[in-house]
Amino acid sequence: MAPVAVFVGVMGAGKTTIGKAVAAELGVAFADTDAIIEERAGKPIPEIFVDDGEAAFRALEREVVASSLETFGGILALGGGAILDEGTRKILTAHTVVFLSVELSDAIKRVGLGAGRPLLAMNPRATLKYLLDQRRPLYLEVATHTLATDGRDEQDVTAEVVALLRGV
Numbered sequence: 001m002a003p004v005a006v007f008v009g010v011m012g013a014g015k016t017t018i019g020k021a022v023a024a025e026l027g028v029a030f031a032d033t034d035a036i037i038e039e040r041a042g043k044p045i046p047e048i049f050v051d052d053g054e055a056a057f058r059a060l061e062r063e064v065v066a067s068s069l070e071t072f073g074g075i076l077a078l079g080g081g082a083i084l085d086e087g088t089r090k091i092l093t094a095h096t097v098v099f100l101s102v103e104l105s106d107a108i109k110r111v112g113l114g115a116g117r118p119l120l121a122m123n124p125r126a127t128l129k130y131l132l133d134q135r136r137p138l139y140l141e142v143a144t145h146t147l148a149t150d151g152r153d154e155q156d157v158t159a160e161v162v163a164l165l166r167g168v
Protein backbone atom coordinates (compact mmCIF):
# COMPACT_ATOMS: atom_id res chain seq x y z
CA MET A 1 0.00 0.00 0.00
CA ALA A 2 1.16 3.59 -0.62
CA PRO A 3 -0.33 6.95 0.37
CA VAL A 4 -2.78 8.63 -2.02
CA ALA A 5 -0.52 11.67 -1.63
CA VAL A 6 2.21 13.00 0.62
CA PHE A 7 2.11 16.70 1.61
CA VAL A 8 5.29 18.70 2.10
CA GLY A 9 5.96 22.35 2.82
CA VAL A 10 7.26 24.68 5.48
CA MET A 11 5.57 25.26 8.84
CA GLY A 12 2.30 27.07 8.21
CA ALA A 13 1.99 25.88 4.60
CA GLY A 14 -1.18 24.03 5.61
CA LYS A 15 -0.07 20.40 5.42
CA THR A 16 -2.18 19.41 8.42
CA THR A 17 -5.18 21.67 7.78
CA ILE A 18 -5.41 21.08 4.03
CA GLY A 19 -4.35 17.43 4.38
CA LYS A 20 -7.26 16.69 6.75
CA ALA A 21 -9.76 18.52 4.54
CA VAL A 22 -8.57 16.75 1.37
CA ALA A 23 -8.69 13.34 3.10
CA ALA A 24 -12.26 14.02 4.26
CA GLU A 25 -13.32 15.03 0.72
CA LEU A 26 -11.74 11.92 -0.80
CA GLY A 27 -13.05 9.65 1.98
CA VAL A 28 -9.60 8.38 2.94
CA ALA A 29 -7.64 8.45 6.20
CA PHE A 30 -5.28 11.25 7.22
CA ALA A 31 -2.00 10.89 9.12
CA ASP A 32 0.63 13.37 10.17
CA THR A 33 4.16 12.08 10.76
CA ASP A 34 4.62 14.67 13.56
CA ALA A 35 1.76 13.02 15.48
CA ILE A 36 3.09 9.49 14.84
CA ILE A 37 6.54 10.56 16.06
CA GLU A 38 5.07 12.03 19.26
CA GLU A 39 3.16 8.81 19.86
CA ARG A 40 6.26 6.65 19.31
CA ALA A 41 8.50 8.86 21.42
CA GLY A 42 5.86 9.26 24.12
CA LYS A 43 6.46 13.02 24.30
CA PRO A 44 5.77 16.23 22.36
CA ILE A 45 8.15 17.30 19.56
CA PRO A 46 9.60 20.29 21.48
CA GLU A 47 10.62 17.86 24.22
CA ILE A 48 12.27 15.50 21.70
CA PHE A 49 14.32 18.46 20.39
CA VAL A 50 15.37 19.47 23.92
CA ASP A 51 16.06 15.98 25.31
CA ASP A 52 17.49 14.18 22.28
CA GLY A 53 18.44 16.89 19.74
CA GLU A 54 17.42 17.56 16.16
CA ALA A 55 19.57 14.77 14.65
CA ALA A 56 17.79 12.12 16.75
CA PHE A 57 14.45 13.66 15.77
CA ARG A 58 15.33 13.49 12.05
CA ALA A 59 16.39 9.84 12.33
CA LEU A 60 13.11 8.93 14.03
CA GLU A 61 11.26 10.99 11.42
CA ARG A 62 12.96 9.05 8.59
CA GLU A 63 11.86 5.73 10.14
CA VAL A 64 8.30 6.97 10.57
CA VAL A 65 8.13 8.29 6.98
CA ALA A 66 9.53 4.99 5.63
CA SER A 67 7.04 2.82 7.52
CA SER A 68 4.12 5.13 6.67
CA LEU A 69 4.99 5.05 2.95
CA GLU A 70 4.82 1.26 3.09
CA THR A 71 1.71 0.77 5.18
CA PHE A 72 -0.51 3.86 4.98
CA GLY A 73 -3.03 4.37 2.16
CA GLY A 74 -4.44 7.85 2.84
CA ILE A 75 -3.15 11.42 2.87
CA LEU A 76 0.17 11.71 4.69
CA ALA A 77 1.47 15.07 5.94
CA LEU A 78 5.20 15.22 6.66
CA GLY A 79 6.88 17.50 9.18
CA GLY A 80 8.15 20.74 7.64
CA GLY A 81 11.80 19.71 7.85
CA ALA A 82 11.52 16.04 6.86
CA ILE A 83 12.97 16.78 3.40
CA LEU A 84 16.25 17.96 4.97
CA ASP A 85 17.21 14.31 5.35
CA GLU A 86 18.65 12.81 2.16
CA GLY A 87 17.35 9.34 3.03
CA THR A 88 13.83 10.71 3.48
CA ARG A 89 14.04 12.52 0.12
CA LYS A 90 15.13 9.29 -1.59
CA ILE A 91 12.25 7.19 -0.29
CA LEU A 92 9.74 9.77 -1.53
CA THR A 93 10.69 9.00 -5.14
CA ALA A 94 7.82 7.41 -7.09
CA HIS A 95 5.18 8.74 -4.67
CA THR A 96 2.67 11.49 -5.40
CA VAL A 97 4.11 14.43 -3.45
CA VAL A 98 2.22 17.74 -3.18
CA PHE A 99 4.31 20.78 -2.22
CA LEU A 100 2.14 23.45 -0.60
CA SER A 101 4.19 26.59 -1.05
CA VAL A 102 3.83 29.78 0.95
CA GLU A 103 5.89 32.97 1.00
CA LEU A 104 7.18 34.62 4.16
CA SER A 105 4.41 37.18 4.70
CA ASP A 106 1.57 34.63 4.68
CA ALA A 107 3.64 31.97 6.51
CA ILE A 108 4.37 34.32 9.40
CA LYS A 109 0.68 35.25 9.73
CA ARG A 110 -0.25 31.58 9.87
CA VAL A 111 2.29 30.38 12.44
CA GLY A 112 1.89 33.42 14.70
CA LEU A 113 4.53 33.29 17.39
CA GLY A 114 5.46 29.72 16.58
CA ALA A 115 3.88 28.06 19.64
CA GLY A 116 4.68 24.33 19.66
CA ARG A 117 7.22 24.78 16.85
CA PRO A 118 10.63 24.51 18.52
CA LEU A 119 12.61 25.85 15.56
CA LEU A 120 10.63 29.11 15.74
CA ALA A 121 11.04 29.61 19.47
CA MET A 122 13.39 32.56 18.90
CA ASN A 123 12.93 35.25 16.26
CA PRO A 124 10.20 33.49 14.22
CA ARG A 125 10.32 35.91 11.27
CA ALA A 126 14.07 35.67 10.59
CA THR A 127 14.08 31.94 11.23
CA LEU A 128 11.16 31.30 8.92
CA LYS A 129 12.82 33.34 6.16
CA TYR A 130 15.98 31.27 6.56
CA LEU A 131 14.02 27.99 6.50
CA LEU A 132 12.05 29.02 3.40
CA ASP A 133 15.23 29.94 1.50
CA GLN A 134 17.09 26.81 2.63
CA ARG A 135 14.26 24.38 1.93
CA ARG A 136 12.51 25.60 -1.22
CA PRO A 137 14.90 23.69 -3.55
CA LEU A 138 14.44 20.53 -1.48
CA TYR A 139 10.62 20.73 -1.56
CA LEU A 140 10.82 21.24 -5.33
CA GLU A 141 13.19 18.29 -5.64
CA VAL A 142 10.70 15.84 -4.08
CA ALA A 143 7.46 17.38 -5.38
CA THR A 144 5.42 15.93 -8.21
CA HIS A 145 2.93 18.85 -7.89
CA THR A 146 3.46 22.37 -6.53
CA LEU A 147 0.62 24.64 -5.37
CA ALA A 148 0.99 28.26 -4.26
CA THR A 149 -1.28 28.96 -1.28
CA ASP A 150 -0.56 32.68 -0.69
CA GLY A 151 -3.63 34.89 -0.32
CA ARG A 152 -5.96 31.90 -0.68
CA ASP A 153 -8.35 30.41 1.84
CA GLU A 154 -8.37 26.78 2.94
CA GLN A 155 -11.47 25.82 0.91
CA ASP A 156 -9.92 27.12 -2.28
CA VAL A 157 -6.63 25.27 -1.79
CA THR A 158 -8.46 22.10 -0.71
CA ALA A 159 -10.64 22.13 -3.84
CA GLU A 160 -7.58 22.50 -6.08
CA VAL A 161 -5.75 19.61 -4.43
CA VAL A 162 -8.84 17.38 -4.57
CA ALA A 163 -9.26 18.09 -8.30
CA LEU A 164 -5.58 17.43 -8.88
CA LEU A 165 -5.61 14.10 -7.02
CA ARG A 166 -8.79 12.94 -8.75
CA GLY A 167 -6.92 13.45 -12.01
CA VAL A 168 -3.74 11.58 -10.98
Ligand SMILES: Nc1ncnc2c1ncn2[C@@H]1O[C@H](COP(=O)(O)OP(=O)(O)OP(=O)(O)O)[C@@H](O)[C@H]1O
Nearest residue numbers: 010011012013014015016017080110149152153154
Ligand atom coordinates in the same frame (compact mmCIF):
# COMPACT_ATOMS: atom_id res chain seq x y z
N1 LIG B 1 -4.71 28.91 2.38
C1 LIG B 1 -4.39 28.33 3.53
N2 LIG B 1 -3.85 27.12 3.50
C2 LIG B 1 -3.50 26.52 4.65
N3 LIG B 1 -3.63 27.02 5.89
C3 LIG B 1 -4.17 28.23 5.99
C4 LIG B 1 -4.57 28.93 4.83
N4 LIG B 1 -5.04 30.09 5.23
C5 LIG B 1 -4.94 30.09 6.57
N5 LIG B 1 -4.43 28.97 7.05
C6 LIG B 1 -4.16 28.68 8.49
O1 LIG B 1 -2.76 28.54 8.62
C7 LIG B 1 -2.45 27.53 9.57
C8 LIG B 1 -1.69 26.47 8.82
O2 LIG B 1 -1.20 25.59 9.72
P1 LIG B 1 -0.99 24.05 9.55
O3 LIG B 1 -0.82 23.61 10.97
O4 LIG B 1 -2.02 23.39 8.72
O5 LIG B 1 0.40 24.05 8.77
P2 LIG B 1 1.44 22.88 8.69
O6 LIG B 1 1.96 22.98 7.30
O7 LIG B 1 0.81 21.59 9.12
O8 LIG B 1 2.57 23.33 9.72
P3 LIG B 1 3.57 22.46 10.64
O9 LIG B 1 4.73 22.06 9.76
O10 LIG B 1 4.02 23.40 11.71
O11 LIG B 1 2.81 21.28 11.18
C9 LIG B 1 -3.79 27.01 10.12
O12 LIG B 1 -4.10 27.68 11.32
C10 LIG B 1 -4.77 27.39 9.02
O13 LIG B 1 -6.06 27.58 9.53
Ligand SMILES: O=C(O)C1=C[C@@H](O)[C@@H](O)[C@H](O)C1
Nearest residue numbers: 011034045079080081117118
Ligand atom coordinates in the same frame (compact mmCIF):
# COMPACT_ATOMS: atom_id res chain seq x y z
O1 LIG C 1 10.25 22.65 10.01
C1 LIG C 1 10.70 21.82 10.84
O2 LIG C 1 11.90 21.52 10.87
C2 LIG C 1 9.76 21.17 11.77
C3 LIG C 1 8.41 21.23 11.48
C4 LIG C 1 7.38 20.56 12.30
O3 LIG C 1 6.40 20.00 11.43
C5 LIG C 1 7.99 19.49 13.20
O4 LIG C 1 8.32 18.34 12.44
C6 LIG C 1 9.21 19.99 13.92
O5 LIG C 1 8.79 21.05 14.75
C7 LIG C 1 10.29 20.46 12.94
Ligand SMILES: [Mg+2]
Nearest residue numbers: 015016032077
Ligand atom coordinates in the same frame (compact mmCIF):
# COMPACT_ATOMS: atom_id res chain seq x y z
MG1 LIG D 1 1.27 20.26 10.65
